[in-house]
Amino acid sequence: MTDMTFTRIQCDSCPIRHRAVCARCDDDELALLEAIKYYRSFEPGQTIVWSGDQMDFLGSVVEGIATLNQTMEDGRTQMVGLLLPSDFVGRPGRGTAAYDTVAATKLTMCCFRRAPFEELMVRTPHIAQRLLEMTLDELDAAREWMLLLGRKTAREKIASLLVIIARRNSTGTKATPTDGAHFDLPLTREATADYLGLTLETVSRQISALKRDGVIVLEGKRGITVPDFHRLIEETGDDTDGGVLV
Amino acid sequence: MTDMTFTRIQCDSCPIRHRAVCARCDDDELALLEAIKYYRSFEPGQTIVWSGDQMDFLGSVVEGIATLNQTMEDGRTQMVGLLLPSDFVGRPGRGTAAYDTVAATKLTMCCFRRAPFEELMVRTPHIAQRLLEMTLDELDAAREWMLLLGRKTAREKIASLLVIIARRNSTGTKATPTDGAHFDLPLTREATADYLGLTLETVSRQISALKRDGVIVLEGKRGITVPDFHRLIEETGDDTDGGVLV
């Protein structure tokens, strides 16, 4: 089940050292985490935990992308979280998963067994502080997403997603990527539809429309180039000048 | 601007003492909060802070309901938070409001100036712990809301909102209210529409439809009676047995 590629990386050289839940830890604290951590890998499409299942670990996404999904009785599903490297998985104090957690790409996670981690959290305010900060950021992202789901048109939804992906891909910061930026859409059309509250057909149609209108250029199924980034931002319906868009 | 009704209530006798951000504080810690707190009141419709404005205080809703709203350039608005008594307002570490915060009803808040509160937070882990827990709960609520916005029909959205209001009103817990439960919808049709990602006309039509179908009984514009609560839950599209619905 767990194919260890990151078998024993030192936290010092970890790519998410300064953004993950451990970001504020000093060397001593890091040593404690180092002692209880282990890595797990997942293949694209693999489910990490099912909603309602026992979840005996918590952890951080190190590489790749995971999604949190909610499903209704009749099968309608909505993505409620898009987890990128450094994002935290699981909820301290709750042993049961509230959502399906699925690897969207090849995925590596840095995991901690629940009990030792929660015990460590009590004694290490730096971890709880960082987790609070990250949770507040996620709440902001969720609220931005609510505006998208409740009020944006299909075209605006697609454009918004492309901007989010492009921003995260380009520099790791929120800075505006350069014109001509190229990236891969890490989600299938179906996953994209679940993210945006659309059907996969509508996603496909709107991507085709943006291509037809010259807003984006496609390379294969997943590759996307944005000739004029400002033009794409205008398509999102958001404030064109520095609106907060996580 | 601030009409003091709760001029000087002791924290001991505060109605939200055991659910708000102060819930875990011991007597000493409570005394420190008591020393820096002050009350503010707002009238229905009054805006507490505008998005982008300086926000020099944080606090808890004591009585009444407030909403967090996001607006697009062209005027489309989406509610992204519904704040009930004990809910926390503002984000530690950020001096600028991210959303419009509006009193939906007559509202009383227990406020703390930003600087002293943030300083206190550093020295009082019980406050940060509770705030983390509350933020995680809000994130769960936001994700439930995302499912509603992205995947539910107008009728399901209305039914879901009624269930949420009824649950919060009945016992303060998540328990299922009794059949025949009566409550007032604390939002105008327009605010309801902004909550649900609908137009106010659609809200009105769906409420009429639920009434016509005998799912609810209306008393005036705002009063609602639910003769068969299970029937209402079925209309939400959610799992009928104990699905988590905040």
Next chain:
DNA sequence: CGAACTATTGAGTGTTCTCAATCCATGTGG
């Protein structure tokens, strides 16, 4: 009593969904 606001209801439109066919790339077994 009229103004302002909130809510209801109607008619027609339109965006998105549903159902369905086709295409393409990849991988597998005869």
Next chain:
DNA sequence: CCACATGGATTGAGAACACTCAATAGTTCG
């Protein structure tokens, strides 16, 4: 090595749900 199955994506046609525009009704308040 080809035939075929599989999964992802695109495109079309028609239907449905929610929206827009508009008229009307009920409440509250001056």
